[in-house]
Structure formats: C-alpha cells, structure tokens
Amino acid sequence: MTQVTVRLYKQGDKVWRDFKAELLKRYENSAMLDISKSKAFSKMEKQEFNNRIVVSKKxxxxxxAVSGVDNRDMPSVALISSIKAVNKRGEANRKKYAVQVAKAASKSKTLTEVAKRVGKSRSFILAVAEDFQIKLPRHNNGHEEIASR
Known part of the structure; x- marks a missing residue:
C-alpha cells in the first residue's frame, strides 16, 4: 500500500523516531502500519509487535495518506478537465438553441411540436427553457403539462 513516515512512536520506555512503514488500515484517529520492512525496529521488536503497530494520525x-484521500481515491486531473469541458459544451449547446426554442415555443401548441421544430429531444427543450426562462406550451399531445414546468 502507501508508505508513510512516522515522526514518533512510543511503546513502554522505548521511543522510535522518523521511520517509514506501510499503511495497512485507516481508523478514525489512528492508522495500522506494517513494520516488517522498517529498519528502525529490530527483528525481536518486529516479532513482539507481530509486524504491526497502531499509530496516532498526528x-x-x-x-x-491517512486522511482517507489517497491518490487512488482522487480522480485524475485529465478526468476532471474533461468533465468540465463536457459541461461547458452543454452550456454552449443550450445557448445556441435558446433562440430557436423561443421561436418554436411561440408558434407551437405542444411541447412535442416544439421539440420536432427544433430537432432536439423534449428533455433538452425543457433544459433550455429552464436555463433561459422560456415559456413553453402547457399542453403536450392533448395532456396538460405540470404547471411547475
């Protein structure tokens, strides 16, 4: 797993300072570490501790590493930037169609008719109308739309 550096570890009258160990498990205020490869502990001490110690996160x-935010848990920078790019493209796309949706909404009686005139899905038309406060027809194929939309 992740290798961490421990500043201070006390057990009885013995003190170990600045040693490296592998992180095995995280707890709320402490962490379990594997000391089997650590050079700070003697063979007898490793055997006595069963190759594991629990250390305060402080x-x-x-x-x-111990706060629960490993590099593996974090999405990559490329993924984050691609998500932002998709969101910006979606905004730009809705802006592009806002005028067409407004014109089609004034000429149409139903939401489906607006979608057909613009050439986009009903959910896209609803998203554009919500973003730009465009008043859509209240009837949808003979059924009245929910007033909140």
Missing amino acids: AIVEKR
Missing part, C-alpha cells in the same frame, strides 16, 4: 507526516 504522528504521521503524510497527512493525505
């Missing part, structure tokens, strides 16, 4: 230098 004693660990790498706060991100």
